Every structure is written in structure tokens, then in C-alpha cells.
Amino acid sequence: MKPLRCRRCGSDQVRRASRVGLLERLLSAGYVYPFRCEVCHRRFRALRWGEHYVRAGPDRRRHERLPVDFWTTLFLKDGERQGRVRDLSEGGATLEADLPVAAGDSLELTLKPSDSEPPITVEVAVVRSVQSGRLGLQFVRVKGGDDERLGKFLREQGGRR
Numbered sequence: 001m002k003p004l005r006c007r008r009c010g011s012d013q014v015r016r017a018s019r020v021g022l023l024e025r026l027l028s029a030g031y032v033y034p035f036r037c038e039v040c041h042r043r044f045r046a047l048r049w050g051e052h053y054v055r056a057g058p059d060r061r062r063h064e065r066l067p068v069d070f071w072t073t074l075f076l077k078d079g080e081r082q083g084r085v086r087d088l089s090e091g092g093a094t095l096e097a098d099l100p101v102a103a104g105d106s107l108e109l110t111l112k113p114s115d116s117e118p119p120i121t122v123e124v125a126v127v128r129s130v131q132s133g134r135l136g137l138q139f140v141r142v143k144g145g146d147d148e149r150l151g152k153f154l155r156e157q158g159g160r161r
């Protein structure tokens with residue numbers, strides 16, 4: 001079976017969404033399940049013949065995107081730019097930034113979720129989508145040690161909701 005891709009932005013960062021209502025319960029008996037794109041947040045249904053999904057386990061947190069609002073510095077080939085982080089997970093982020101980049105480009109960025117701590121450095125992030133000033137990023141490599149601080153920050157923020 002082909003990996004699922006988002007119908008709007010083409011991302012493969014797609015996750016099973018919870019079923020809502022009787023119709024979706026009935027559809028899931030016929031292997032039609034709801035999904036949500038982690039990059040553009042589009043929700044859609046798709047036939048996944050023969051596949052069963054179990055409820056998300058402890059690993060769910062890793063890709064759960066938390067709404068945030070802080071600034072980031074992006075390092076491009078031609079210099080530094082600023083962007084605003086609007087959601088964040090251990091695996092990626094959505095930024096508001098006007099940058100000369102396209103899907104597939106990679107860049108480095110630093111995240112500064114708090115003033116009291118040194119920034120978190122994402123050494124390699126790949127641009128997954130660019131859409132009207134919004135940038136979907138997938139983190140490929142986070143600097144050693146900073147990945148733990150990122151996880152800790154997300155757990156603290158997530159627990160606060």
C-alpha cells in the first residue's frame with residue numbers, strides 16, 4: 001500500500017485522527033479512516049484496506065504539535081532571518097516567515113522559547129511546505145543535548161494546558 005500523503009500539501013507527515021460521529025464509526029468498519037496532516041492540519045478520510053489502527057501510545061507526544069508563539073532565527077545561505085514559531089513538536093514546527101525557500105530545502109535554525117535559557121539549535125530542518133507565509137518544517141537533526149531540552153520544554157508546556 002502506498003504511504004499516505006496529504007491531499008492539500010503533499011506531506012507524508014500524516015497521522016490517524018480520532019473518529020467523530022456515527023458516520024466515521026461506520027466508515028472505519030469499511031477501513032475508511034480519518035487522518036490529519038501534521039504540516040498543514042488538513043483533515044481528510046482515506047481508504048486503508050485491511051489496516052487496523054490502535055490508539056496512539058506513549059510515543060504520540062513526539063509528533064503532537066503544541067501551539068506556541070516565539071521568535072526564531074533562521075540561517076539561510078544568504079544570511080539570517082527572523083521567523084515566528086506558531087506550533088512545535090519534537091519532530092518539527094510551523095513558522096510564520098517570509099523566506100526565499102521552497103519545499104525540499106534545508107536550513108538551520110535556533111529556537112528561543114524562553115529568555116532565561118540558551119537557544120535550542122536545530123542543525124538540519126527540511127522545508128515540507130510553503131504556503132502564504134507559513135512554513136512547515138521537519139527537524140532532521142537537533143544538536144546533541146538540545147533535543148532533550150526541546151522535549152522537556154514541550155512536556156512542560158503540554159502539561160500546562
Ligand SMILES: [Zn+2]
Pocket residue numbers: 006007008009010011037038039040041042
Ligand atoms: Zn498537508
